[in-house]
Amino acid sequence: MAMMAPLENVAANAVPVQPDIWIKRFPQLEPVLSGLGDRGRYDVYETTKLETWSKGRVAIVGDSAHAMPPTLAQGAGCAMMNALGLAVALDEHESVEEALKHWEERERPLTDHTRRRAAGRHTAAGQRHGLG
Ligand SMILES: Cc1cc2nc3c(=O)[nH]c(=O)nc-3n(C[C@H](O)[C@H](O)[C@H](O)COP(=O)(O)OP(=O)(O)OC[C@H]3O[C@@H](n4cnc5c(N)ncnc54)[C@H](O)[C@@H]3O)c2cc1C
Incomplete structure (x- = not known):
């Protein structure tokens, strides 16, 4: 609860x-x-930022890659869209490694932007309440 x-x-x-x-x-x-x-x-809410979402033929999707505070209600939305984007990239490329590279290039900017905005709203709320 x-x-x-x-x-x-x-x-x-x-x-x-x-x-x-x-x-x-x-x-x-x-x-x-x-x-x-x-x-x-x-x-307290946590934010995750990884250097890369994949290594070799292994990729991670969702909060393990980009956890964000729920201030914008976008965590699961980003996870689902990135998973769909991953399936599309795998369809588009012969090599898994190439697909993962292009997938992250395509999806990451919007996810990083959303994560930053969500974290910013969280911090701003804390500052309004004198929590630094
Ligand atoms: C209060 C709150 C409100 C939210 N509201 C929204 C919203 O309105 N809209 C939205 O889009 N997002 C919302 N989110 C974010 C959303 O819940 C997450 O982004 C989403 O659940 C991430 O999905 P996931 O599958 O990546 O991770 P999770 O849902 O965390 O799933 C990971 C699963 O892995 C399991 N697990 C962990 N370790 C192991 C292990 N070692 N072995 C086996 N299993 C393991 C866990 O038990 C869990 O079931 C909210 C989050 C919170 C906290």
Whole structure:
């Protein structure tokens, strides 16, 4: 279960989770929230940038290649489009190595742009809330 609250709501962001705060807002989740105990954890979003998406005949697609914060809701979209682009490139080239090279050249600029924008929005939100 992923729970999200505005950054300024310190109590709602506390770990261990303070169930009373959440139950007040989501009474229907009381059975789950009251049983959480100390199993809650606080995660921050991460960004992944690799030097290259492939080596030899092996390629990676999706978050393992270009994880981004969900601020623009584009992570899975990029993963799916890059996978489709990979299939197209493999159809277009005789050699897998050539296909992977052209695939990354074609797909990467838009993905890198999206990842940067998503990370920028994440950082800007943090700065607005005094988190540096
Ligand atoms: C809160 C949130 C909201 C999001 N909203 C959107 C959205 O609206 N639109 C959008 O496009 N994207 C969204 N995303 C991003 C999207 O979820 C990811 O970009 C997408 O799931 C990446 O898919 P993936 O297959 O690359 O990786 P994953 O979905 O992470 O899949 C990787 C799989 O590999 C498994 N695995 C890991 N290690 C091993 C191992 N050693 N052996 C075997 N299996 C392993 C994992 O269990 C997992 O099932 C959101 C992300 C978050 C966190």
